[in-house]
Amino acid sequence: MEKKTTSSIIDVTNINEKIYDYIKKNISNQHFPSGYKLNIRQLSETLGVSYTPIKDALFRLAGEGLIEITSRTGTYVKNITxxxxxxxxxxxxxxxxxxxxxxxxxxxxxxxxxxxxxxxxxxxxxxxxxxxxxxxxxxxxxxxxxxxxxxxxxxxxxxxxxxxxxxxxxxxxxxxxxxxxxxxxxxxxxxxxxxxxxxxxxxxxxxxxxxxxxxxxxxxxxxxxxxxxxxxxxxx
Missing domain, CATH: 1.20.120.530 (GntR ligand-binding domain-like)
Known part of the structure; x- marks a missing residue:
């Protein structure tokens, strides 16, 4: 039986950059507000892509100070004071x-x-x-x-x-x-x-x-x- 897959809402061309832009835009417009927990599994299901490009995007955004990644509690949108x-x-x-x-x-x-x-x-x-x-x-x-x-x-x-x-x-x-x-x-x-x-x-x-x-x-x-x-x- 063929495994059911989730269709992607992201154009697979230049996938890493587009996922990065998608998450960044949702942070910037406060759709993902301060303190919002970014769930990799949920993002994967929503976007119809694997975990890898999502993790890459999150590491980039952490480097830009937009999110914080902790081993104990997860990944959150960083509060801008x-x-x-x-x-x-x-x-x-x-x-x-x-x-x-x-x-x-x-x-x-x-x-x-x-x-x-x-x-x-x-x-x-x-x-x-x-x-x-x-x-x-x-x-x-x-x-x-x-x-x-x-x-x-x-x-x-x-x-x-x-x-x-x-x-x-x-x-x-x-x-x-x-x-x-x-x-x-x-x-x-x-x-x-x-x-x-x-x-x-x-x-x-x-x-x-x-x-x-x-x-x-x-x-x-x-x-x-x-x-x-x-x-x-x-x-x-």
């Missing part, structure tokens, strides 16, 4: 302002158009309170707008560092939404000022616009308790 958030934002300010200052001198028309397209799409998204789906769309454009700076820079190692950092930032963005802030009212204008400076190839102006944008976000996080606290799902 308020201290973690402040450190992440400090690093982001240093990296992003430096990169924007650099690319302002060399960005070309095609790259500017691509950034402008992302900006226009972001502006068009109206996010109402409790409208998580529209916020996800906005957050995707917002994230791609900022990652584009590092792609234009052309430094693969720097891009990798920022992409790892951005996974943590996605969690912060969702926590902001959960505090009924939704799409922050100054975001569109601050993005416009960054873009305007890049069109002018004004490195100092672009750096300052980015610093203002990110510093405002950091100050906002200083005033709001973003630690999930009793939302931690460990043991549930």
């Amino acid at each position: 308020e201290t973690d958030i402040q450190e992440i934002l400090q690093i982001r300010i240093i990296l992003e302002t430096t990169v924007i200052e650099e690319i302002a001198r060399k960005i070309n028309d095609k790259q500017l158009q691509s950034l402008n397209d992302l900006y226009q799409k972001s502006v068009s998204i109206v996010v109402n309170p409790n409208d998580c789906e529209s916020y996800k769309i906005f957050m995707d454009y917002d994230s791609r707008f900022h990652i584009s700076f590092f792609e234009i820079m052309g430094n693969k190692r720097l891009l990798h560092i920022y992409q790892t950092l951005n996974a943590h930032m996605q969690i912060v963005r969702f926590r902001l939404f959960n505090h009924a802030l939704g799409k922050l009212p100054t975001t569109d204008e601050e993005h416009r000022m960054i873009l305007e400076a890049l069109y002018e190839h004004n490195a100092a102006k672009a750096k300052q616009a980015a610093a203002n944008h990110l510093t405002r976000l950091k100050k906002l996080c200083d005033t709001i308790k973003l630690d999930p606290g009793n939302q931690d799902a460990r043991g549930k």
